[in-house]
Amino acid sequence: MATDAYTAITMRKYAMNACGDEPSSCRRAHRIACRRIGIVALVTWVATAGAWRGVSAAEARDAAAVAAAADGLGLLLTRAYLPADFDQEVFDDLWTTWEEPLRSRAERLDIDGRRRLAMERYGLLPHPDDPSRSLQYAVDAAGNWTMSCLACHQGQVRGVAIPGVPNSSYALETLTEEVRLVKARQRKAFGHMDMGSLFLPLGTTVGTTNAVIFGMALMRHRDPQLNIVARPPRLDLPHHDMDAPAWWLYRTRRTLYADGFAAKGHRMLMQFLLVKENGPERFREWEDDFRHIEAWIEGLDPPAWSGPLDEALAARGHEVFARHCAECHGTYGAARSYPERVVPIEVIGTDRARLDALTAGERRDLNASWFGDGAGARLAERCEPAGYVAPPLDGVWATAPYLHNGSVPTLWHLLHPSERPLVWRRTPTGYDDERIGLVVESADEMPAERLVPATRRTWFDTRRAGKSAGGHEFVDALDAAEKTAVLEYLKTL
Numbered sequence: 001m002a003t004d005a006y007t008a009i010t011m012r013k014y015a016m017n018a019c020g021d022e023p024s025s026c027r028r029a030h031r032i033a034c035r036r037i038g039i040v041a042l043v044t045w046v047a048t049a050g051a052w053r054g055v056s057a058a059e060a061r062d063a064a065a066v067a068a069a070a071d072g073l074g075l076l077l078t079r080a081y082l083p084a085d086f087d088q089e090v091f092d093d094l095w096t097t098w099e100e101p102l103r104s105r106a107e108r109l110d111i112d113g114r115r116r117l118a119m120e121r122y123g124l125l126p127h128p129d130d131p132s133r134s135l136q137y138a139v140d141a142a143g144n145w146t147m148s149c150l151a152c153h154q155g156q157v158r159g160v161a162i163p164g165v166p167n168s169s170y171a172l173e174t175l176t177e178e179v180r181l182v183k184a185r186q187r188k189a190f191g192h193m194d195m196g197s198l199f200l201p202l203g204t205t206v207g208t209t210n211a212v213i214f215g216m217a218l219m220r221h222r223d224p225q226l227n228i229v230a231r232p233p234r235l236d237l238p239h240h241d242m243d244a245p246a247w248w249l250y251r252t253r254r255t256l257y258a259d260g261f262a263a264k265g266h267r268m269l270m271q272f273l274l275v276k277e278n279g280p281e282r283f284r285e286w287e288d289d290f291r292h293i294e295a296w297i298e299g300l301d302p303p304a305w306s307g308p309l310d311e312a313l314a315a316r317g318h319e320v321f322a323r324h325c326a327e328c329h330g331t332y333g334a335a336r337s338y339p340e341r342v343v344p345i346e347v348i349g350t351d352r353a354r355l356d357a358l359t360a361g362e363r364r365d366l367n368a369s370w371f372g373d374g375a376g377a378r379l380a381e382r383c384e385p386a387g388y389v390a391p392p393l394d395g396v397w398a399t400a401p402y403l404h405n406g407s408v409p410t411l412w413h414l415l416h417p418s419e420r421p422l423v424w425r426r427t428p429t430g431y432d433d434e435r436i437g438l439v440v441e442s443a444d445e446m447p448a449e450r451l452v453p454a455t456r457r458t459w460f461d462t463r464r465a466g467k468s469a470g471g472h473e474f475v476d477a478l479d480a481a482e483k484t485a486v487l488e489y490l491k492t493l
Protein backbone atom coordinates (compact mmCIF):
# COMPACT_ATOMS: atom_id res chain seq x y z
CA MET A 1 0.00 0.00 0.00
CA ALA A 2 2.76 2.31 0.90
CA THR A 3 4.41 1.48 -2.36
CA ASP A 4 1.12 2.24 -4.11
CA ALA A 5 1.17 5.70 -2.69
CA TYR A 6 4.75 6.19 -3.72
CA THR A 7 4.10 4.70 -7.12
CA ALA A 8 1.34 7.23 -7.50
CA ILE A 9 3.74 10.03 -6.66
CA THR A 10 6.17 8.67 -9.19
CA MET A 11 3.49 8.20 -11.81
CA ARG A 12 2.62 11.81 -11.39
CA LYS A 13 6.24 12.72 -11.81
CA TYR A 14 6.54 10.68 -14.97
CA ALA A 15 3.25 12.04 -16.26
CA MET A 16 4.72 15.51 -15.92
CA ASN A 17 8.02 14.51 -17.44
CA ALA A 18 6.23 12.87 -20.31
CA CYS A 19 4.65 16.22 -21.08
CA GLY A 20 7.94 18.02 -21.13
CA ASP A 21 7.69 21.19 -23.14
CA GLU A 22 4.66 20.05 -25.14
CA PRO A 23 1.54 22.12 -25.84
CA SER A 24 -0.32 23.29 -22.80
CA SER A 25 -3.43 21.20 -23.59
CA CYS A 26 -1.33 18.10 -22.95
CA ARG A 27 0.03 19.57 -19.75
CA ARG A 28 -3.42 20.55 -18.57
CA ALA A 29 -4.80 17.07 -19.10
CA HIS A 30 -1.85 15.63 -17.26
CA ARG A 31 -2.17 18.14 -14.51
CA ILE A 32 -5.73 17.12 -13.80
CA ALA A 33 -4.83 13.45 -13.93
CA CYS A 34 -1.81 14.12 -11.78
CA ARG A 35 -3.75 16.00 -9.19
CA ARG A 36 -6.22 13.14 -8.91
CA ILE A 37 -3.46 10.62 -8.49
CA GLY A 38 -1.81 13.01 -6.08
CA ILE A 39 -4.80 13.40 -3.80
CA VAL A 40 -5.29 9.67 -3.69
CA ALA A 41 -1.58 9.29 -3.04
CA LEU A 42 -1.50 11.66 -0.12
CA VAL A 43 -4.60 10.22 1.47
CA THR A 44 -3.29 6.70 0.98
CA TRP A 45 0.11 7.77 2.12
CA VAL A 46 -1.13 9.21 5.38
CA ALA A 47 -3.75 6.54 5.92
CA THR A 48 -1.42 3.66 5.27
CA ALA A 49 1.52 4.84 7.27
CA GLY A 50 0.36 2.21 9.71
CA ALA A 51 0.49 -0.39 7.00
CA TRP A 52 4.16 0.41 6.44
CA ARG A 53 4.65 -0.58 9.98
CA GLY A 54 2.45 -3.46 8.96
CA VAL A 55 5.30 -5.17 7.11
CA SER A 56 6.39 -5.98 10.62
CA ALA A 57 2.76 -6.39 11.67
CA ALA A 58 3.78 -9.79 12.95
CA GLU A 59 4.75 -7.81 15.99
CA ALA A 60 1.08 -6.88 16.29
CA ARG A 61 1.45 -3.29 17.29
CA ASP A 62 -1.66 -1.77 18.74
CA ALA A 63 -4.03 0.44 16.82
CA ALA A 64 -3.16 3.53 18.85
CA ALA A 65 0.50 3.28 17.91
CA VAL A 66 -0.44 2.89 14.27
CA ALA A 67 -2.67 5.95 14.44
CA ALA A 68 0.10 7.92 16.13
CA ALA A 69 2.51 7.02 13.35
CA ALA A 70 0.08 8.04 10.61
CA ASP A 71 -0.44 11.28 12.45
CA GLY A 72 3.34 11.82 12.63
CA LEU A 73 3.64 11.80 8.86
CA GLY A 74 0.70 14.18 8.54
CA LEU A 75 2.44 16.58 10.94
CA LEU A 76 5.69 16.42 9.00
CA LEU A 77 3.87 17.20 5.78
CA THR A 78 1.74 20.05 7.01
CA ARG A 79 2.88 21.74 10.20
CA ALA A 80 5.37 24.61 10.16
CA TYR A 81 7.61 24.46 13.24
CA LEU A 82 9.88 27.27 12.06
CA PRO A 83 9.26 30.74 10.67
CA ALA A 84 8.51 30.59 6.93
CA ASP A 85 11.49 30.54 4.56
CA PHE A 86 9.85 32.22 1.55
CA ASP A 87 6.51 32.62 -0.21
CA GLN A 88 5.18 31.26 -3.48
CA GLU A 89 5.94 34.50 -5.31
CA VAL A 90 9.61 34.19 -4.35
CA PHE A 91 9.72 30.52 -5.32
CA ASP A 92 8.13 31.25 -8.69
CA ASP A 93 10.73 33.92 -9.46
CA LEU A 94 13.81 31.89 -8.53
CA TRP A 95 14.49 31.03 -12.17
CA THR A 96 15.33 34.67 -12.83
CA THR A 97 18.55 34.20 -10.84
CA TRP A 98 19.77 31.13 -12.76
CA GLU A 99 22.77 30.93 -15.05
CA GLU A 100 22.38 30.46 -18.80
CA PRO A 101 21.26 28.42 -20.64
CA LEU A 102 18.92 27.25 -17.87
CA ARG A 103 17.47 30.68 -17.38
CA SER A 104 16.42 31.02 -21.04
CA ARG A 105 15.01 27.53 -20.94
CA ALA A 106 12.91 28.48 -17.91
CA GLU A 107 11.82 31.69 -19.58
CA ARG A 108 10.28 29.73 -22.44
CA LEU A 109 8.28 27.49 -20.10
CA ASP A 110 4.98 28.18 -18.39
CA ILE A 111 4.68 28.37 -14.62
CA ASP A 112 4.33 24.60 -14.14
CA GLY A 113 7.39 23.93 -16.25
CA ARG A 114 9.42 26.46 -14.30
CA ARG A 115 8.32 24.99 -10.99
CA ARG A 116 9.37 21.58 -12.21
CA LEU A 117 12.81 22.88 -13.17
CA ALA A 118 13.14 24.68 -9.83
CA MET A 119 12.34 21.47 -7.93
CA GLU A 120 15.00 19.62 -9.92
CA ARG A 121 17.60 22.31 -9.32
CA TYR A 122 17.12 22.34 -5.56
CA GLY A 123 16.54 18.60 -5.11
CA LEU A 124 12.90 18.94 -4.10
CA LEU A 125 10.07 16.49 -4.78
CA PRO A 126 6.69 17.76 -5.94
CA HIS A 127 3.95 17.35 -3.33
CA PRO A 128 1.64 14.51 -4.41
CA ASP A 129 -1.40 16.62 -3.60
CA ASP A 130 -0.29 19.72 -5.46
CA PRO A 131 2.77 19.63 -7.69
CA SER A 132 3.17 23.41 -7.48
CA ARG A 133 4.75 22.91 -4.08
CA SER A 134 7.20 20.51 -2.51
CA LEU A 135 6.76 17.50 -0.30
CA GLN A 136 9.67 18.68 1.84
CA TYR A 137 8.26 22.06 2.82
CA ALA A 138 5.07 22.74 4.77
CA VAL A 139 3.08 25.33 2.83
CA ASP A 140 0.29 27.30 4.49
CA ALA A 141 -2.89 28.66 2.91
CA ALA A 142 -1.17 31.97 2.12
CA GLY A 143 1.56 30.15 0.18
CA ASN A 144 4.37 30.48 2.74
CA TRP A 145 6.95 27.69 2.49
CA THR A 146 8.62 26.36 5.65
CA MET A 147 11.41 23.82 5.55
CA SER A 148 10.56 20.54 7.26
CA CYS A 149 12.59 17.57 8.44
CA LEU A 150 11.79 15.96 5.09
CA ALA A 151 14.00 18.48 3.26
CA CYS A 152 17.04 16.47 4.34
CA HIS A 153 15.35 13.20 5.24
CA GLN A 154 13.12 12.48 2.23
CA GLY A 155 14.75 11.84 -1.12
CA GLN A 156 14.28 9.49 -4.02
CA VAL A 157 16.03 6.54 -5.62
CA ARG A 158 15.63 5.78 -9.34
CA GLY A 159 13.06 8.58 -9.43
CA VAL A 160 10.95 6.92 -6.70
CA ALA A 161 10.44 8.52 -3.29
CA ILE A 162 11.14 5.95 -0.57
CA PRO A 163 9.95 6.91 2.94
CA GLY A 164 12.92 8.03 5.02
CA VAL A 165 15.60 7.74 2.33
CA PRO A 166 18.00 10.70 2.71
CA ASN A 167 17.69 13.50 0.19
CA SER A 168 21.00 13.22 -1.67
CA SER A 169 19.99 16.01 -4.08
CA TYR A 170 19.12 18.78 -1.65
CA ALA A 171 20.82 22.03 -2.70
CA LEU A 172 20.09 24.01 0.46
CA GLU A 173 22.85 26.58 0.08
CA THR A 174 21.99 27.33 -3.55
CA LEU A 175 18.28 27.58 -2.74
CA THR A 176 18.96 29.94 0.17
CA GLU A 177 21.27 32.19 -1.86
CA GLU A 178 18.82 32.47 -4.71
CA VAL A 179 15.89 33.08 -2.37
CA ARG A 180 17.85 35.93 -0.82
CA LEU A 181 18.48 37.51 -4.23
CA VAL A 182 14.82 37.32 -5.20
CA LYS A 183 13.71 38.69 -1.83
CA ALA A 184 16.06 41.64 -2.25
CA ARG A 185 14.54 42.35 -5.66
CA GLN A 186 10.99 41.92 -4.37
CA ARG A 187 11.87 44.09 -1.34
CA LYS A 188 10.92 41.40 1.14
CA ALA A 189 12.37 40.88 4.60
CA PHE A 190 15.11 38.29 5.04
CA GLY A 191 14.29 35.26 7.15
CA HIS A 192 16.41 33.21 9.56
CA MET A 193 17.94 31.06 6.82
CA ASP A 194 18.73 34.07 4.62
CA MET A 195 20.54 35.70 7.52
CA GLY A 196 22.02 32.54 9.01
CA SER A 197 23.65 31.55 5.76
CA LEU A 198 25.59 34.80 5.67
CA PHE A 199 27.47 33.56 8.76
CA LEU A 200 27.32 29.78 8.46
CA PRO A 201 27.89 27.64 5.38
CA LEU A 202 24.74 25.54 4.96
CA GLY A 203 26.30 22.86 2.79
CA THR A 204 29.14 23.16 0.31
CA THR A 205 28.11 20.11 -1.74
CA VAL A 206 24.66 19.20 -3.01
CA GLY A 207 23.12 16.43 -0.91
CA THR A 208 25.11 17.13 2.25
CA THR A 209 24.56 19.79 4.91
CA ASN A 210 26.36 21.41 7.81
CA ALA A 211 23.40 20.38 10.00
CA VAL A 212 25.42 19.31 13.04
CA ILE A 213 27.04 22.73 13.27
CA PHE A 214 23.71 24.59 12.89
CA GLY A 215 22.52 22.68 15.91
CA MET A 216 25.67 23.45 17.84
CA ALA A 217 25.58 27.16 16.95
CA LEU A 218 21.94 27.42 18.05
CA MET A 219 22.40 25.42 21.26
CA ARG A 220 25.02 27.94 22.36
CA HIS A 221 22.21 30.40 22.99
CA ARG A 222 20.18 28.10 25.29
CA ASP A 223 20.51 26.93 28.85
CA PRO A 224 19.81 23.25 29.66
CA GLN A 225 16.07 23.97 29.92
CA LEU A 226 16.21 25.73 26.54
CA ASN A 227 15.73 29.23 27.92
CA ILE A 228 17.35 31.74 25.62
CA VAL A 229 20.61 33.17 26.97
CA ALA A 230 22.66 35.98 25.49
CA ARG A 231 26.15 34.83 24.50
CA PRO A 232 28.38 36.06 21.72
CA PRO A 233 28.32 33.69 18.76
CA ARG A 234 31.31 31.38 18.39
CA LEU A 235 33.41 32.31 15.42
CA ASP A 236 35.59 29.21 15.24
CA LEU A 237 32.90 26.64 14.46
CA PRO A 238 34.27 23.48 12.82
CA HIS A 239 32.06 23.53 9.71
CA HIS A 240 31.73 20.26 7.82
CA ASP A 241 29.03 18.64 5.70
CA MET A 242 27.20 15.47 6.58
CA ASP A 243 25.04 12.99 4.69
CA ALA A 244 21.81 12.40 6.63
CA PRO A 245 21.29 8.76 7.71
CA ALA A 246 18.27 6.73 6.56
CA TRP A 247 15.38 7.03 9.00
CA TRP A 248 14.50 3.33 8.91
CA LEU A 249 17.70 2.68 10.86
CA TYR A 250 16.32 4.65 13.80
CA ARG A 251 14.53 1.70 15.35
CA THR A 252 17.72 -0.36 15.39
CA ARG A 253 19.93 2.35 16.85
CA ARG A 254 20.11 2.67 20.65
CA THR A 255 21.93 6.01 20.51
CA LEU A 256 21.98 8.56 17.70
CA TYR A 257 24.40 10.12 15.25
CA ALA A 258 27.57 9.09 13.46
CA ASP A 259 29.52 8.98 16.73
CA GLY A 260 26.62 7.42 18.65
CA PHE A 261 26.56 9.65 21.70
CA ALA A 262 23.10 11.20 21.68
CA ALA A 263 20.08 9.99 23.64
CA LYS A 264 17.38 8.50 21.47
CA GLY A 265 13.91 9.94 21.98
CA HIS A 266 11.31 12.30 20.62
CA ARG A 267 12.89 15.27 22.37
CA MET A 268 16.27 14.80 20.69
CA LEU A 269 14.48 15.04 17.35
CA MET A 270 13.41 18.58 18.19
CA GLN A 271 16.84 20.24 17.98
CA PHE A 272 16.08 21.33 14.48
CA LEU A 273 13.53 23.79 15.95
CA LEU A 274 16.08 25.80 17.95
CA VAL A 275 15.59 29.13 16.19
CA LYS A 276 15.22 32.12 18.47
CA GLU A 277 11.53 32.53 17.54
CA ASN A 278 10.82 29.22 19.34
CA GLY A 279 10.99 29.91 23.08
CA PRO A 280 11.24 27.10 25.65
CA GLU A 281 7.44 26.86 25.95
CA ARG A 282 7.04 25.95 22.28
CA PHE A 283 9.19 22.85 22.78
CA ARG A 284 6.92 21.66 25.61
CA GLU A 285 3.85 22.49 23.56
CA TRP A 286 5.09 20.48 20.56
CA GLU A 287 6.36 17.51 22.50
CA ASP A 288 3.31 15.44 21.71
CA ASP A 289 3.66 16.12 17.98
CA PHE A 290 7.17 14.75 18.17
CA ARG A 291 5.98 11.61 19.93
CA HIS A 292 3.87 11.02 16.83
CA ILE A 293 6.71 11.92 14.49
CA GLU A 294 9.03 9.58 16.34
CA ALA A 295 6.43 6.80 16.12
CA TRP A 296 6.29 7.24 12.36
CA ILE A 297 10.07 7.19 11.98
CA GLU A 298 10.35 4.20 14.31
CA GLY A 299 7.88 2.27 12.14
CA LEU A 300 9.66 2.70 8.81
CA ASP A 301 10.94 -0.42 7.09
CA PRO A 302 13.97 -0.53 4.81
CA PRO A 303 13.08 -0.74 1.11
CA ALA A 304 13.54 -4.10 -0.60
CA TRP A 305 15.90 -4.39 -3.57
CA SER A 306 13.88 -4.92 -6.75
CA GLY A 307 16.65 -5.09 -9.37
CA PRO A 308 18.50 -8.15 -10.67
CA LEU A 309 19.87 -10.52 -8.04
CA ASP A 310 22.08 -13.60 -8.33
CA GLU A 311 20.94 -15.59 -5.32
CA ALA A 312 23.76 -18.11 -5.36
CA LEU A 313 26.31 -15.31 -5.43
CA ALA A 314 24.48 -13.46 -2.65
CA ALA A 315 24.55 -16.65 -0.54
CA ARG A 316 28.33 -16.82 -0.96
CA GLY A 317 28.47 -13.13 -0.08
CA HIS A 318 26.54 -13.87 3.10
CA GLU A 319 29.36 -16.15 4.23
CA VAL A 320 31.98 -13.55 3.43
CA PHE A 321 29.95 -10.97 5.33
CA ALA A 322 29.67 -13.25 8.35
CA ARG A 323 33.46 -13.64 8.43
CA HIS A 324 34.56 -10.08 7.65
CA CYS A 325 31.77 -7.62 8.38
CA ALA A 326 29.26 -8.94 10.92
CA GLU A 327 31.44 -8.29 13.97
CA CYS A 328 30.91 -4.57 13.37
CA HIS A 329 27.71 -4.35 11.30
CA GLY A 330 25.70 -7.17 12.89
CA THR A 331 23.71 -10.00 11.36
CA TYR A 332 20.56 -9.82 9.24
CA GLY A 333 17.63 -12.07 8.51
CA ALA A 334 16.34 -14.57 11.04
CA ALA A 335 19.22 -14.34 13.52
CA ARG A 336 19.27 -10.58 13.73
CA SER A 337 21.79 -8.80 15.94
CA TYR A 338 23.30 -5.35 16.00
CA PRO A 339 26.31 -4.53 18.18
CA GLU A 340 26.26 -0.71 17.64
CA ARG A 341 30.02 -0.81 17.86
CA VAL A 342 32.08 2.37 18.00
CA VAL A 343 35.17 1.78 15.88
CA PRO A 344 38.24 3.85 16.81
CA ILE A 345 39.15 6.50 14.27
CA GLU A 346 42.64 5.01 13.81
CA VAL A 347 41.01 1.73 12.78
CA ILE A 348 38.21 3.06 10.58
CA GLY A 349 40.35 5.84 9.08
CA THR A 350 37.45 7.80 7.56
CA ASP A 351 37.30 11.59 7.67
CA ARG A 352 37.65 12.78 11.24
CA ALA A 353 36.14 16.28 11.01
CA ARG A 354 32.79 15.12 12.42
CA LEU A 355 34.44 13.30 15.32
CA ASP A 356 36.58 16.31 16.27
CA ALA A 357 33.77 18.83 15.78
CA LEU A 358 32.20 18.23 19.18
CA THR A 359 33.96 18.24 22.51
CA ALA A 360 33.09 15.73 25.23
CA GLY A 361 31.62 18.66 27.17
CA GLU A 362 29.33 19.67 24.31
CA ARG A 363 28.12 16.12 23.91
CA ARG A 364 27.47 15.84 27.65
CA ASP A 365 25.63 19.16 27.72
CA LEU A 366 23.30 18.03 24.96
CA ASN A 367 22.39 14.79 26.74
CA ALA A 368 22.03 16.64 30.07
CA SER A 369 19.69 19.22 28.51
CA TRP A 370 15.94 18.98 28.02
CA PHE A 371 16.65 17.20 24.71
CA GLY A 372 18.38 14.33 26.51
CA ASP A 373 15.34 13.76 28.74
CA GLY A 374 17.36 12.58 31.72
CA ALA A 375 19.86 10.44 29.78
CA GLY A 376 22.90 12.51 30.83
CA ALA A 377 24.36 10.10 33.38
CA ARG A 378 23.41 6.95 31.48
CA LEU A 379 25.27 8.06 28.37
CA ALA A 380 28.24 9.77 30.05
CA GLU A 381 30.70 7.26 28.64
CA ARG A 382 29.32 7.65 25.13
CA CYS A 383 30.35 11.32 25.17
CA GLU A 384 34.01 10.62 24.51
CA PRO A 385 33.69 8.40 21.45
CA ALA A 386 36.91 7.00 20.02
CA GLY A 387 35.51 6.96 16.50
CA TYR A 388 32.36 6.27 14.49
CA VAL A 389 29.56 3.78 14.97
CA ALA A 390 29.38 0.99 12.40
CA PRO A 391 25.83 1.65 11.16
CA PRO A 392 23.18 -1.00 10.53
CA LEU A 393 23.19 -1.85 6.81
CA ASP A 394 19.46 -2.47 6.25
CA GLY A 395 18.37 -1.02 2.90
CA VAL A 396 21.95 0.16 2.31
CA TRP A 397 21.52 -0.29 -1.45
CA ALA A 398 19.20 2.75 -1.41
CA THR A 399 21.27 5.16 0.68
CA ALA A 400 24.12 6.24 -1.61
CA PRO A 401 26.38 8.13 -1.28
CA TYR A 402 28.23 6.30 1.51
CA LEU A 403 30.14 7.06 4.70
CA HIS A 404 28.97 9.67 7.17
CA ASN A 405 30.14 12.53 4.93
CA GLY A 406 28.61 11.09 1.74
CA SER A 407 32.01 10.92 0.04
CA VAL A 408 31.76 7.53 -1.70
CA PRO A 409 29.23 7.30 -4.56
CA THR A 410 28.60 3.52 -4.72
CA LEU A 411 28.96 0.34 -2.67
CA TRP A 412 31.43 -0.95 -5.25
CA HIS A 413 33.66 2.07 -4.56
CA LEU A 414 33.31 1.47 -0.84
CA LEU A 415 34.63 -2.05 -1.41
CA HIS A 416 37.44 -0.82 -3.72
CA PRO A 417 39.16 1.96 -1.75
CA SER A 418 41.87 2.65 -4.34
CA GLU A 419 39.23 3.18 -7.06
CA ARG A 420 37.21 5.81 -5.20
CA PRO A 421 36.95 8.97 -7.31
CA LEU A 422 38.82 12.06 -6.11
CA VAL A 423 36.28 14.43 -7.60
CA TRP A 424 32.82 13.37 -8.72
CA ARG A 425 29.34 14.49 -9.42
CA ARG A 426 26.12 12.59 -9.73
CA THR A 427 23.63 12.70 -12.56
CA PRO A 428 20.25 14.03 -11.40
CA THR A 429 18.53 10.69 -10.74
CA GLY A 430 20.80 8.07 -12.29
CA TYR A 431 21.08 4.83 -10.31
CA ASP A 432 23.90 2.38 -10.93
CA ASP A 433 22.55 -1.19 -10.72
CA GLU A 434 25.99 -2.73 -11.16
CA ARG A 435 27.97 -0.77 -8.64
CA ILE A 436 24.93 -0.03 -6.45
CA GLY A 437 24.60 3.65 -5.91
CA LEU A 438 24.85 6.89 -7.83
CA VAL A 439 25.78 7.14 -11.47
CA VAL A 440 28.71 9.54 -11.41
CA GLU A 441 31.03 11.46 -13.60
CA SER A 442 34.51 11.36 -12.01
CA ALA A 443 37.68 13.37 -12.42
CA ASP A 444 41.07 13.93 -10.81
CA GLU A 445 40.59 17.67 -10.57
CA MET A 446 37.74 20.11 -10.34
CA PRO A 447 36.80 21.41 -13.82
CA ALA A 448 39.31 24.05 -14.92
CA GLU A 449 36.77 26.67 -15.97
CA ARG A 450 35.28 29.05 -13.43
CA LEU A 451 32.01 27.57 -12.21
CA VAL A 452 29.02 29.43 -10.84
CA PRO A 453 28.47 28.42 -7.19
CA ALA A 454 25.35 26.37 -8.00
CA THR A 455 27.35 24.22 -10.43
CA ARG A 456 30.44 24.06 -8.25
CA ARG A 457 28.33 22.55 -5.48
CA THR A 458 27.24 19.69 -7.72
CA TRP A 459 30.88 18.46 -7.59
CA PHE A 460 32.13 16.55 -4.57
CA ASP A 461 35.83 17.23 -4.07
CA THR A 462 37.17 14.61 -1.65
CA ARG A 463 40.39 16.57 -1.11
CA ARG A 464 38.64 19.33 0.76
CA ALA A 465 38.46 19.53 4.54
CA GLY A 466 35.83 17.22 6.00
CA LYS A 467 35.27 15.49 2.67
CA SER A 468 37.84 12.71 2.58
CA ALA A 469 36.72 9.46 0.97
CA GLY A 470 39.53 7.53 2.63
CA GLY A 471 39.25 4.84 5.24
CA HIS A 472 37.25 1.63 5.80
CA GLU A 473 40.13 0.02 3.96
CA PHE A 474 40.04 -3.31 5.74
CA VAL A 475 37.66 -4.38 2.95
CA ASP A 476 40.87 -4.98 0.99
CA ALA A 477 41.34 -8.17 3.03
CA LEU A 478 38.75 -9.61 0.60
CA ASP A 479 39.83 -10.94 -2.78
CA ALA A 480 38.05 -9.87 -5.99
CA ALA A 481 35.59 -12.80 -5.94
CA GLU A 482 34.71 -12.19 -2.30
CA LYS A 483 34.08 -8.50 -3.01
CA THR A 484 31.75 -9.34 -5.88
CA ALA A 485 29.86 -11.78 -3.67
CA VAL A 486 29.55 -9.42 -0.73
CA LEU A 487 28.30 -6.65 -3.04
CA GLU A 488 25.53 -8.99 -4.18
CA TYR A 489 24.68 -9.84 -0.56
CA LEU A 490 24.44 -6.15 0.40
CA LYS A 491 21.54 -5.82 -2.08
CA THR A 492 19.50 -8.22 0.02
CA LEU A 493 19.72 -6.35 3.36
Ligand code: HEC
Pocket residue numbers: 148149150151152153209211212242243244245246249250253255256257258259269270271272273293
Ligand atom coordinates in the same frame (compact mmCIF):
# COMPACT_ATOMS: atom_id res chain seq x y z
C1 HEC B 1 19.44 20.39 7.13
C2 HEC B 1 19.27 18.96 7.05
C3 HEC B 1 18.50 18.28 8.16
C4 HEC B 1 17.25 18.60 8.64
C5 HEC B 1 16.34 19.72 8.19
C6 HEC B 1 16.95 17.61 9.65
N1 HEC B 1 17.98 16.72 9.76
FE1 HEC B 1 18.00 15.06 10.87
N2 HEC B 1 19.93 14.75 10.39
C7 HEC B 1 20.66 15.48 9.49
C8 HEC B 1 22.03 15.03 9.49
C9 HEC B 1 23.15 15.56 8.62
C10 HEC B 1 22.12 14.00 10.45
C11 HEC B 1 23.37 13.22 10.85
C12 HEC B 1 23.99 13.83 12.08
C13 HEC B 1 25.13 13.02 12.66
O1 HEC B 1 25.15 11.80 12.53
O2 HEC B 1 26.00 13.63 13.26
C14 HEC B 1 20.77 13.85 10.99
C15 HEC B 1 20.43 12.89 11.93
C16 HEC B 1 19.12 12.64 12.31
C17 HEC B 1 18.71 11.50 13.09
C18 HEC B 1 19.63 10.45 13.66
C19 HEC B 1 19.61 9.19 12.92
C20 HEC B 1 20.67 8.21 13.34
O3 HEC B 1 20.51 7.08 12.90
O4 HEC B 1 21.64 8.54 14.05
C21 HEC B 1 17.35 11.60 13.25
C22 HEC B 1 16.45 10.62 13.95
C23 HEC B 1 16.93 12.82 12.62
N3 HEC B 1 18.03 13.43 12.03
C24 HEC B 1 15.66 13.32 12.62
C25 HEC B 1 15.31 14.58 12.19
C26 HEC B 1 14.03 15.23 12.43
C27 HEC B 1 12.87 14.62 13.17
C28 HEC B 1 14.09 16.45 11.84
C29 HEC B 1 13.06 17.55 11.86
C30 HEC B 1 12.63 17.99 13.16
C31 HEC B 1 15.39 16.55 11.18
N4 HEC B 1 16.11 15.41 11.44
C32 HEC B 1 15.79 17.61 10.39
C33 HEC B 1 20.17 16.49 8.68
C34 HEC B 1 18.95 17.11 8.87
Ligand code: HEC
Pocket residue numbers: 258321324325326327328329343347348350351388389390391393396399401402403404405411414472474475478486
Ligand atom coordinates in the same frame (compact mmCIF):
# COMPACT_ATOMS: atom_id res chain seq x y z
C1 HEC C 1 36.04 -2.85 12.32
C2 HEC C 1 34.65 -2.60 12.10
C3 HEC C 1 34.12 -2.71 10.69
C4 HEC C 1 34.23 -3.79 9.84
C5 HEC C 1 34.96 -5.09 10.07
C6 HEC C 1 33.49 -3.43 8.65
N1 HEC C 1 32.95 -2.18 8.78
FE1 HEC C 1 31.80 -1.25 7.45
N2 HEC C 1 31.79 0.42 8.60
C7 HEC C 1 32.37 0.52 9.84
C8 HEC C 1 32.19 1.87 10.33
C9 HEC C 1 32.65 2.41 11.66
C10 HEC C 1 31.51 2.57 9.33
C11 HEC C 1 31.10 4.06 9.34
C12 HEC C 1 32.28 4.88 8.87
C13 HEC C 1 31.96 6.32 8.55
O1 HEC C 1 30.81 6.63 8.17
O2 HEC C 1 32.87 7.15 8.65
C14 HEC C 1 31.26 1.63 8.27
C15 HEC C 1 30.58 1.92 7.10
C16 HEC C 1 30.20 0.97 6.17
C17 HEC C 1 29.34 1.22 5.06
C18 HEC C 1 28.70 2.56 4.70
C19 HEC C 1 27.37 2.69 5.37
C20 HEC C 1 26.69 3.99 5.02
O3 HEC C 1 25.47 4.04 5.16
O4 HEC C 1 27.33 4.97 4.63
C21 HEC C 1 29.18 0.05 4.38
C22 HEC C 1 28.34 -0.20 3.15
C23 HEC C 1 29.99 -0.93 5.06
N3 HEC C 1 30.58 -0.32 6.14
C24 HEC C 1 30.12 -2.24 4.64
C25 HEC C 1 31.02 -3.13 5.21
C26 HEC C 1 31.31 -4.43 4.66
C27 HEC C 1 30.67 -5.02 3.44
C28 HEC C 1 32.25 -4.98 5.48
C29 HEC C 1 32.90 -6.32 5.34
C30 HEC C 1 33.60 -6.53 4.11
C31 HEC C 1 32.51 -4.03 6.52
N4 HEC C 1 31.77 -2.92 6.31
C32 HEC C 1 33.38 -4.25 7.55
C33 HEC C 1 33.00 -0.48 10.52
C34 HEC C 1 33.33 -1.71 10.01
